[in-house]
Amino acid sequence: MAYQTIKVDTAVGPVGAIITGVDISKPLSALAVKEINAAWLEHHVVFFRDQSLTPTQQADFAANFGDLDVYPFMTAVDSNPNVIPIIKEADAELNFGGAWHTDTSYVERPPKATVLYAVEVPDTGGDTLFADATQAFHDLSDGLKNILESESGIYSPKLVHGREGSYKQAAARSEMAKDYGGAEDFAEQEVEHPLIRTHIDTGEKSVYCSLPHTHRIKGWTREESIPLFKHLTEICTQDKYVTRFKWQQGSLAMWDNRCVFHNALNDYQGMRRHMHRVIVQGERPQ
Ligand code: OGA
Ligand code: MN
Numbered sequence: 574m575a576y577q578t579i580k581v582d583t584a585v586g587p588v589g590a591i592i593t594g595v596d597i598s599k600p601l602s603a604l605a606v607k608e609i610n611a612a613w614l615e616h617h618v619v620f621f622r623d624q625s626l627t628p629t630q631q632a633d634f635a636a637n638f639g640d641l642d643v644y645p646f647m648t649a650v651d652s653n654p655n656v657i658p659i660i661k662e663a664d665a666e667l668n669f670g671g672a673w674h675t676d677t678s679y680v681e682r683p684p685k686a687t688v689l690y691a692v693e694v695p696d697t698g699g700d701t702l703f704a705d706a707t708q709a710f711h712d713l714s715d716g717l718k719n720i721l722e723s724e725s726g727i728y729s730p731k732l733v734h735g736r737e738g739s740y741k742q743a744a745a746r747s748e749m750a751k752d753y754g755g756a757e758d759f760a761e762q763e764v765e766h767p768l769i770r771t772h773i774d775t776g777e778k779s780v781y782c783s784l785p786h787t788h789r790i791k792g793w794t795r796e797e798s799i800p801l802f803k804h805l806t807e808i809c810t811q812d813k814y815v816t817r818f819k820w821q822q823g824s825l826a827m828w829d830n831r832c833v834f835h836n837a838l839n840d841y842q843g844m845r846r847h848m849h850r851v852i853v854q855g856e857r858p859q
Contacts, residue, residue: 574615578605581612581619586816588705588833589618597621597825598630606637613638613686614774618703618816618828625823626690628656628849635688635827635851642684642854644677645756646734650849659689659848661841665748667739668846670837673704673806674783675830676852679728681764685855688827689848691820698841701826703816704834706779709809710769713780721768721780721805726787733785734760765791770858772831779832780809781858809834830855 574581580594590612595605613619626634632655635641641655650656661668677683689701710718733740738760743749768790770781782790784806789798818826828835 574611576608576612578602579608579612581616583616585620585818586703587708587814588616588703589620589816589818589828590616591620591622593622595621597624597634598626600633601637610638613827613829617705617707617833618818618826620818621825622821623823624690624825626825626849628653631688631690631825631849632656632851634825635686635853638686638827639853639855642852644850644852645680645759646730646740655851656849657851659850661839661846662748663843663845665743666746666842667743667748668837668839669740669749670701670835671839672783672785673702673810673834673836674785675706675781675834677730678766678781678783678786678830678858679730679762679764682857683855684830684852686827686829686853688825688851688853690825690850691822691848693845693847694820694822694824695841695844695846698838698844699846700817700819700838702810702836702838703818703826703828704810704836705814705832706781706809706834707772707777707832709811709814710778710780713808718769724768724793725765725791726768726782727763727789727791728766728782728786729763729788730760730786731762732788736761763788766858770831772829773856773859775832777832780805780834781831783834806834810836831858
């Protein structure tokens with residue numbers, strides 16, 4: 574596709590594209606928004622470098638693509654209610670998002686986009702991996718596709734945020750935000766979604782279930798379900814589907830949670846990493 578307002582470079586890996594030629598701290602023309610959205614739908618993740626964004630400028634950029642959503646488990650920065658800080662302190666062990674997942678897939682209407690901006694990055698490490706769940710689904714055998722499409726999943730935040738969850742325990746060690754207050758009951762709730770979802774804009778199918786968020790296949794036990802989720806995760810995150818993004822201060826990534834998995838590498842022990850995160854409302858997975 575020929576773009577007038579941006580340049581789109583796909584030499585970043587199997588999924589995603591780097592967009593240059595635009596300062597996203599400023600209000601964008603309707604055409605620029607349309608072109609960025611088109612590149613995002615085509616490539617599933619778009620990256621920008623060398624941006625300089627206040628929380629409100631980041632939120633305003635994200636709001637070009639839909640109404641902003643509120644993440645239920647952390648408190649926003651003071652200057653903007655839609656921006657949450659994702660911070661791993663130098664002495665923390667657990668990081669946020671350090672397993673293959675798509676964001677908040679355990680709510681009824683998970684966010685379609687996540688917009689993540691690097692405020693402070695470690696000298697080495699802290700890359701994020703992105704896997705193309707559309708291409709991975711496409712490459713599955715018809716036999717496995719049929720099984721997955723005929724089943725649904727029970728998704729729940731409890732595996733990470735619930736009473737027994739790893740984030741809850743990290744919060745107790747003061748390594749993560751403590752404000753789980755009103756969200757306690759919500760953290761145990763369950764919602765049914767397909768294992769394979771069809772993208773509302775592109776019509777493409779993608780693998781959607783993930784180990785941290787899909788508690789089980791409906792009608793199966795968790796013990797029965799885990800081996801299939803593990804197997805699918807392994808298949809969908811082979812190198813041929815994965816782009817590794819190296820952050821610099823001022824980098825921004827916007828990914829499509831309906832068709833891409835991501836995984837934040839936790840390989841920078843002893844160093845601090847500080848990101849700002851905004852999410853854009855999505856629709857109920859179909
Ligand atoms: C997220 C997430 C990845 C990262 O913000 O949803 O998974 O690299 N973060 O911090
Ligand atoms: Mn995430």
